[in-house]
Amino acid sequence: DEEEEPQAPQESTPAPPKKDIKGSYVSIHSSGFRDFLLKPELLRAIVDCGFEHPSEVQHECIPQAILGMDVLCQAKSGMGKTAVFVLATLQQIEPVNGQVTVLVMCHTRELAFQISKEYERFSKYMPSVKDEEVLKKNCPHVVVGTPGRILALVRNRSFSLKNVKHFVLDECDKMLEQLDMRRDVQEI
Numbered sequence: 001d002e003e004e005e006p007q008a009p010q011e012s013t014p015a016p017p018k019k020d021i022k023g024s025y026v027s028i029h030s031s032g033f034r035d036f037l038l039k040p041e042l043l044r045a046i047v048d049c050g051f052e053h054p055s056e057v058q059h060e061c062i063p064q065a066i067l068g069m070d071v072l073c074q075a076k077s078g079m080g081k082t083a084v085f086v087l088a089t090l091q092q093i094e095p096v097n098g099q100v101t102v103l104v105m106c107h108t109r110e111l112a113f114q115i116s117k118e119y120e121r122f123s124k125y126m127p128s129v130k131d132e133e134v135l136k137k138n139c140p141h142v143v144v145g146t147p148g149r150i151l152a153l154v155r156n157r158s159f160s161l162k163n164v165k166h167f168v169l170d171e172c173d174k175m176l177e178q179l180d181m182r183r184d185v186q187e188i
Helices: 004-012 015-023 040-048 056-066 081-092 109-122 132-136 147-155 172-177 179-187
Strands: 102-105 142-145 166-169
Touching: 040 081, 040 109, 056 081, 081 102, 081 109, 081 166, 102 147, 109 142, 142 147, 147 179, 172 179
Parallel strands: 102 142, 102 166
Antiparallel strands: none
């Protein structure tokens, strides 16, 4: 009888962990980037970057963005927000020579540089997507910059924004707080 009593509590202790596992959010990231039905070139670049599973914000926002919905993405730093719009726009881009189809604006040149590097990382297997550095020779398909710089380039007729299909404001709160940037964004 004494041996049976210790066995009964041992059987009841595994039950609470099962309840904890059911209530956890571990399984939300169990899907992979392949579930988004991304272009093979994008999936290859994602693997090269070492990503296996999308973050929660990516899991939530990438499918909506790919479907063409307007997305307001808010999360802490380092959660993968930039990858959301980079992957979604690269998935949908249909490059046409001489046309900017993706316009990304951010509040600092440093951030614009970081975002352009993300586009380079994820589009490295997409030969038809041109880097913005080719602006001097040809019109890029993706333009990343600050509102002031983009507005100056548009005014100088360096490129046209009439064919833009994807418009991204990164850290829009910071851009819209500053009156001069807000005015530039509105004019663009």
